[in-house]
Amino acid sequence: MATSIYEFAQIPRADPVGARARVRPIRDAGQAPTVGVIYNPRSHRNLGADFDCGLCPHVHIAQPRERGQLPVALADFAAKGIDLLVINGGDGTVRDVLTCGQAIFGDDWPAIAVLPKGKTNALTVDLGVPDDWTLQDAIDALDHGSRVHRRPMTVARIEEPGSRVAGFILGAGAFTKATQAGQSAHKLGAFDSMVVAVTGLWALLQSLFATRSNPWRQGARMRIGLGAADAPMAHSGHGDPAMRQLLFASTLERLPAGINPFGALRSGLKLAAIDQISRRTTALIPLVLTGRLRNGLRERGIHQLAATQFSLAIEDQFILDGEAFPAGHYRIEQGPELAFVAP
Known part of the structure; x- marks a missing residue:
């Protein structure tokens, strides 16, 4: 399937x-x-x-x-x-x-x-x-x-009204690269929380030592609009404002390997977005994912927020529950x- x-x-x-x-x-x-x-x-x-x-x-x-x-x-x-x-x-x-x-x-x-x-x-x-x-x-x-x-997320492609896909984890930018790396980890025998840990470590190393032109740090060109008003998501000013290094969204409350990208947020539709952050901030990501660093994140280029719905106009593939979806303009809401x- x-x-x-x-x-x-x-x-x-x-x-x-x-x-x-x-x-x-x-x-x-x-x-x-x-x-x-x-x-x-x-x-x-x-x-x-x-x-x-x-x-x-x-x-x-x-x-x-x-x-x-x-x-x-x-x-x-x-x-x-x-x-x-x-x-x-x-x-x-x-x-x-x-x-x-x-x-x-x-x-x-x-x-x-x-x-x-x-x-x-x-x-x-x-x-x-x-x-x-x-x-x-x-x-x-x-x-x-x-x-x-x-409540699962429903993802509708605006260019094709009437078609909706339902899922629980959506990611783009470096998340797409991590999913591709995860396929290699599967071949090496890593699954579930182990593959999250393996690909997460690899993504961190790539972001720490790669140049800005590396896909892991470059991310994807995207526009995120929040709520029914489609208000543009704020940008920290780090890197290209048209790019996000990573986007992650979910309605789940507990994630594999104990990671927590949403800070104090638990219920509903939650987003975590990372601008093209510095290597210094990249080194702090493990502290963010374990909840030990929560202050001053937005100024560093790390955004954690909840939304009733959001739109995503993206020029690269994104991932929904492990499968790639094409570039385009999408509306993401909560299902029943x-x-x-x-x-």
Whole structure:
């Protein structure tokens, strides 16, 4: 369920008839829940293995091998009135399921559980889901576990109105370079928090010792507009005001490796943007990410803020949940509040 560059024109469209057919009856006490499982056999930890389809008649499993098959599977789950949607895969699988499910579930999603089976599983870190969580664990947690509420970001390309992608982590500039470096780290056996640490260290070294013309320090040409008024984000005056060395946005509250790029901000849509900062300020980044340096950041070229929405006009690729998206003009908002099942 992945391609090299995500094209908005290729987002699968859901059949609106399937959406209208959705019925979710109220369960009686002690009645087994109806469960729909999106199983990605290509996810890293699934390794193409067959999923156990004989758990019980109330568990319905779909194994879409491309994005175009997802709306059909989700519409079928909606028609069955599922109580729990289980996503068996990594962050990219979550992004594709949430994207394709927008037209089907709208603002009335079933409870969602995520089994961390991908190369990166940032969402399950935030949810507090252990690496060895099973389908049965997720089903048991529906009635006996906890609920964590999160709103994914929705990213709409202004040049193609009506197409929206949903996800939890967006980055640009040096973040794009770090994601490419992360693919190499995957090949060396680094995953999840380890790959965050490895690529973060590499990005720091590049920024410390590279020249201003190096892509790690140069970043990307972009314009960020905040809120409904689309007010331009402030710039510190360090480097080219048309460039940002890095942009990072998320609605998650806990990130892998314990990093905290947003300072005291926790809930909602949060942004961290870095201008073309000096090497001296670059050396302070670890203190910023661990929350030990919070004062005078904006003057140094490090911006941490929350926004109801923002626009991004960018001349380079950006990353959403591990996948590259093309240059263009985008609007980023918060999607519906989703209830995730956790231990």
